[in-house]
Amino acid sequence: METLYVPQRSRAVLSCALAGPVDAPALATAFEAVTAEQPTLLTHIVAAEAGPVLELLPEPERPRLITRPSDEDAYAEELNNPLTVGGPLVRAVLIGEPGGDTHTFVLAVDHVITDGHSAITLLNRIWDRYGQVLGAGADAVTVAPPAVTEVPVWPAPVSSLLPPTDAAETAKYLDRRTEETRRRPVALLPYDVPPAAESDEGRPAPRIEVARLRLDADDTLRLRELARSTGLSVHGLVGAALLTAVRRRMDGAGPRVLGCMSPVDVRSRLTPPLSAEVMVAAVTAHLHALEVSPDSSPLELAGELGAALGNHIERGDHFQEMRIMPEVPRNPLLQMGTVINTNMGVVPGPRLPEGLRVTDVRLVPARENYFPQAGRSPLMACVTSFDGRLAVEFPHHTACFSTEFMAALRDDVHATLLALVDTDGTRPPAEVMA
Template sequence: MVPHACAVLRDEAVVRDEAVVERVLAPSEQRFVRHGTYTGRSVSVTGPLDRAAVKAAFAALQRAFPVVTCRIGEDASGTGYLLRPGDALVGASVTEGDVESIGLPAQQLDPATQLAYLDVVAGAGRWRVTLFAHHSVADAGHCVDMLSRWWGWYTDIVESAPINVVPQDYPQSLEWHAARRGIVRGAVSGFEEVTGAPPPEAAAAGEPRPSSMARPRRIRLDQAVTARIVELGRHRGVSVNGLVTAALLRAYASETSDAAGDSVRLRCLYPVDLRSRLDPRVAPAAGTNMAGLASFAADVDPSGDVIELAQQISGRLHHDLSEGIVQQSVLHFPDFYGPNRIHSLAEHVAITNTGAVPLFRTPADLELTDYEIVYLSAHPRQSTGSAAVVTFPVYTFHGMLTVGLLGGADADRLLAAVREELTALSDEVINEETAAR
């Protein structure tokens, strides 16, 4: 496949035109401008494909969520602006191809044109649908909500039922929502334990490279193993997020420790969805990137007590939420991200747990067999960010816990270690039940 080349909209006259500019992007949104980052949700399907319904449902999505028809422009300094929609909308793409792979979509994704695309690849009785949404205007919660709405409209159209499309207002940033609730920047960022050496001088943006796709390698646990991990959390009074995070850190430590198996100092950073934690809560379509950041640092012993580590992780998160540290963490982002950053978060382990994927409403003759998270950089340029050593996307689909991996020297070995740690977690329930008899 020929790599896509994507132009970056850098017309000073455009980004200064008040009739065109909706607003300047906030720091939580600026993080994704430099590379033109789209977050993708890809679903594998068996059953008949209605091409007309695919296109009509996406057109309904564009009417319901007009922010996805907006554009992003940059000024000379690289600051991103949310621009109102252009003259023409790009509809859904439906092509024939390999439904097993997820390559670059058939149509070029361009933030200067619009901020969400739908790519459908059809095979013999199978197809794959991938919704790409620019990460500056849609995080996991917003992207999954849009995909769920699309499936609902697709189903209604196929079944000849009327559809109801209610246009939403443009979503606001986490910074905006924080200000509306009186949240102010505190003396503590919450990242102190994971902050490294000062960053090197930020590089100029340079010319964009061709579009690139990142499809994480992954493992999936069956429903029984997943259910036992959930039960272990309930029984021991620790969150599933804490258990999974502990298992991932132990797996990484086991692959990076020396021959003596000594403990490894690890620094972990992970997003926390604040939609339900703000008062009043924020609807999926009302916020762009509504994740604060939480951190955890510890000397991780691969042979230590995993439950104790999970309790430490959960306890730290509970403290930082109760003290409002996570809620105001976004107000410290300019110190850690972008060209004016003064601190570094490099070399951390990133874990993004987006929770359970909702059940999508589909026609009766369709079956959704798989779900993946992918990322596409429309115009990658030299980074100014703080790179993670590895990133673990985590989610549950059809009751099966899935862990992906981006980065790492030996992905196969690390994923094998992750599976071993998570399987051992599920065995804790069996062992405890056996001991109680």
């Protein structure tokens, strides 16, 4: 199953904005020490007779901290900098002026060896180790990282850790899922950018951009309280806001069948659970198709989404989804949602030494290949709650969706979430964040 991530060329891009001085040599030492403890972080993808495999990089080619000066486009450039097949699967970049008091740390990790939980854990481990290096004094900064054995102990593939099952039951599950997608195909979000033509020579080069909304701590708390009091989930409420915003950008006044794809964490549901420190992709997905109208009730949609996801996990279908993943390239509809709601839940941010603080943390999915010629695609939304504030990131490629289109969609989702927590009807217009 793990080899399916190779052609996707997707990556998790984490970043944290920092206020205060950063000791770049100490951070470099911390990064090398942490990567030395996880052999998958020191690998690249190579072709073998049986398919792609991970192989340790030669020592001079292993990832080291990169430093670069701050400029207006530095984060966007790092977001658009791919992790190519054959190169390192992780990259760490410190953006800022030496001796300055504002920096941005960007960590990119290939999806072949990570999921959201392990990527966030890796980010936090690097900063934990940074504090330890600083606390150990100047000599620790120059200490070489632990040696990496050339015959490493690799983590077990997650697909080998699943509970046993009857192959006939898995085949039956695949038949049912295939029939469901055939009977109720979901609509996708049409692109608003026309296909490129030879006459478009003056058009800016397309790139990945991100529209972002961020609730403040009070509104995040109100959203959680609403979910608790109504028996719903924050994940379902966000999914409902995404679906209604997308439906309003499709033609017709009646209902359309849309699909919400919800990634499901597998590592916490294994026996025994798999630690978030293990750098593997331990995630599968649940796809639920439902009818959505431009004026559908978000609370009703959230209730249906939450019930469907809960039943899926209770039945153990998330394990079956992982078992049938090798069929996805032959039948992409098995994981073709109108929206992809990658809700990470409440997650901890980095703990930093005194004098340095985090002002923002972000997790943005990105990939190398986008297909504007398809004319439509799912909407990707990455939902996180760092430091008590819920944020939704909308990464998109400007050859498919324009900046203006995604900003308007983002505002629509934001307005729906704020309306849900506006108990007295006196809320001023929403503040949004690019």
